[in-house]
Amino acid sequence: MKPGKYSLKELFKDRNVERILIPEIQRDYVWGNDQVNGLLGSIIDEYRKFRKADYHIEVLTEDQQLQHAFYDYYKKQKHVANIGFIYAYDDPHYIGNYFLIDGQQRLTTTYLLLLALSILSGRTEEFKKVYFSGKKLKLDYKVRESAHDFFTSFVEFALEGKNVELTKRQNWYLDDYENDTTISAIYNNYLTIFRYIQVSTASELFDYVQDYVEFWYFDTNISEQGEELYIYMNARGEQMQSNENLKANLLAKIKDDNQKDEAGKTWEDWQDYFWIGRGENENADKGFNEFLNAIAGFENYKLTRAKLTISKSKFDEGGIKTATLVEYLDLTIIAEYFSAFTNVIEIAEQCKLDYDYHAWVENFKQDWWDLINNNKTNWFADLDDSNRGQEHSRMVYFWSIIYYFKDKNPDKMEAIRLLRLYFVRYYNYDRQVKNIISRIDFYNQHRVLSDNLNTNSNDEVLKHQFYATLTEQETKKYEALIWQIEDHPFNLEGEGLEAVNVSHLVDFSAKPSKEHLQLIIQRFYRLFPENHQDQENSRFNKLRTVLLFYGPYWHRVSPWYYENYDCSNWHRIIRDHDAKDSQPFKHFFSAFLSSSLDEIYEECLRKFLLEHYDEVNDAEGVLPEMALADRLIVYSLLMPNLWEKGGSIAVYDPLTKPRLFENELNKVYNTRGNFKGGSNYVDIWDKCRGLHKSKVNIIGILKGMLPELPGKLTA
Structure with missing residues (x-):
């Protein structure tokens, strides 16, 4: 069978076509109501235009037969319903059998449409003559034996004039059919089609569908090439019918065959482009x-x-x-x-x-x-x-x-x-x-690079105002550096954070040099390596402690019936989103540009102990009032890892008397974010007392730290 444009009747009556087979490698027939109704709607729309058409054509011949032939040809050019491309291949070992590669959804649906129309118009014998090969269906499913058996039995049952709604009560309808996708689609779609058609127009519509529903047929000729093309086509998958339906609708509006062919090729080019760009998507x-x-x-x-x-x-x-x-x-x-x-x-x-x-x-x-x-x-x-x-x-x-x-x-x-x-x-x-x-x-x-606040965020405006002071070549070099800062995941993901991606690290009003931006990149990526993006990662424990010296930096989260502070949300912490006035991270990072984390810790601890020297030195049974951040610093000196359970601090459960601090009215816990599970939290005071036995010992240890500065913190 040669490639070209065919009507449905021309396809099935072609002398080279004994049967059209849907091979085992094909996917299931999966069309549902939306796709079936879409195809029916486009065919019926063209059919109605066909019925209303009344042409007055002057033919310069008295031959009546030639006049009718010309008239029919003209109508066909104007009112054909094109359903797109169908691909198949023939195998010399199975002469007359054509194995379908692409088009089974449309071809099966139109076959069911012809079946329903032949029954409603009383033209079943004509259907058998054209769409059967002997006693076998010319369209046959070889996807599974069950699909073949059902399709054959169902078509024969329908042609006998039986009520197809009773199909599932027949002896030949097996229990396994209920779970077969192809069988379910054939049965349900036939009922949809049957109910869609008006009996009064069934016979004329039968003729129209046979003669005026067309497609382009492409024969790949060689079996091996055919299966390779199938793998290429079918890997597009179940949703192929959506753009195929649209293609059929749009191409049907083009009356000129050459233009239609060109449009069809263009559509295939588009499909090929999305095939190439599909990634890992089958x-x-x-x-x-x-x-x-x-x-x-x-x-x-x-x-x-x-x-x-x-x-x-x-x-x-x-x-x-x-x-x-x-x-x-x-x-x-x-x-x-x-x-x-x-x-x-x-x-x-x-x-x-x-x-x-x-x-x-x-x-x-x-x-x-x-x-x-x-x-x-x-x-x-x-x-x-x-x-x-x-x-x-x-x-x-x-x-x-x-x-x-x-x-x-x-x-x-x-x-x-x-x-x-x-x-x-x-x-x-x-x-x-x-x-x-x-x-x-x-x-x-x-x-x-506008600095218009109506179209840009504040972060963008600050950047763009800075770029405006530079030449084009300088701008490109600065852009590259700023992009690198922004692209760290903690900086890039600014959802719910006022679209701040770089201005929390770069002071554009100071007109930073390229060397300064390179330093920011080096130090920030050193502090937060890209391969350690887990915000709960224990490598951040020392940083959590160091930031306490700069003030409360945490984010209070639910549940709200107790104080629950998240010290691990680095997206918020690095932007000082919950501490805009004190800006603890900004002050820390300014120091970090020229010092190591250990050096900053040592210096901050030295200042902290000097600041609280008298309070600790004069303490008897309890330390005086301190802010929560300061209390946590003290506790960090008494235990090997303040963040043993995770990156959250909870203040919960009232106390009858103070523990280590006068204003310690509730227990303080280190948690993994909540109290679910017995291993997710630890009472910080209990942990310290377990390590040092008594409050007297604990205060003595703290006093012992005053004369000399400690070494590195064990995190």
């Missing part, structure tokens, strides 16, 4: 489908009125339907967005040629592809629903960038900076979804 079409959903959502977003919203429940039930995509997309719109999408990747790669530091580019590309390959986003979510924060964040990221690249050919450097800007904003969980277009329009009219 289902490559997930990316293409999500891309189409995303750009349709943005086309809807751009409307000033009558915007469509899809609720969470409806999205969870059926996602974004093909009919919705058809409403917002055409081939020209898709082509423009596709060009923008590919340009984004190309510009990101350019950064590697223009900047000394560009490690973020690979992370950006991974995030960009992950957004469509590994996520399912409701791109029609309600913009006013605060519970849709994740969707809004993805909209800001994807739509902002794609809009910037779609309507212009941006300057390379400006484009790189815009990608970087939104890369950081994505990690800051930017959800400013309502001003996507106004922000991008501003950057188009001015520049990305």
